[in-house]
Amino acid sequence: MARYDGLPDELRRWLASAALPWSARSALRLWQRALRECPADTGHALQALSRAEMRLLQRDAASVWGQEYPRA
Known part of the structure; x- marks a missing residue:
């Protein structure tokens, strides 16, 4: 928690x-x-x-819901 508390406000x-x-x-x-x-x-x-978070979510979506997500 101390690391989190030390992060910049933004x-x-x-x-x-x-x-x-x-x-x-x-x-x-x-x-x-x-x-x-x-x-x-x-x-x-x-x-x-x-952008980094979006890339991670897109990568994870394929392994969770399949390669055709969201078109499936």
Whole structure:
């Protein structure tokens, strides 16, 4: 919990509404990587997190519901 408490406020707000149960460590790693690409652009960092989450959800959907999801 201490790691979570130490996260930047914007990242904590994003995690509160995330679809997946991100660890503080994983979320912070992606956040910092995005900020290295575009320093001080937290909007870019939030978009990077959302894109990563979408990729993970799409990957998991195929294994949970089958390769044809959502067309099945």
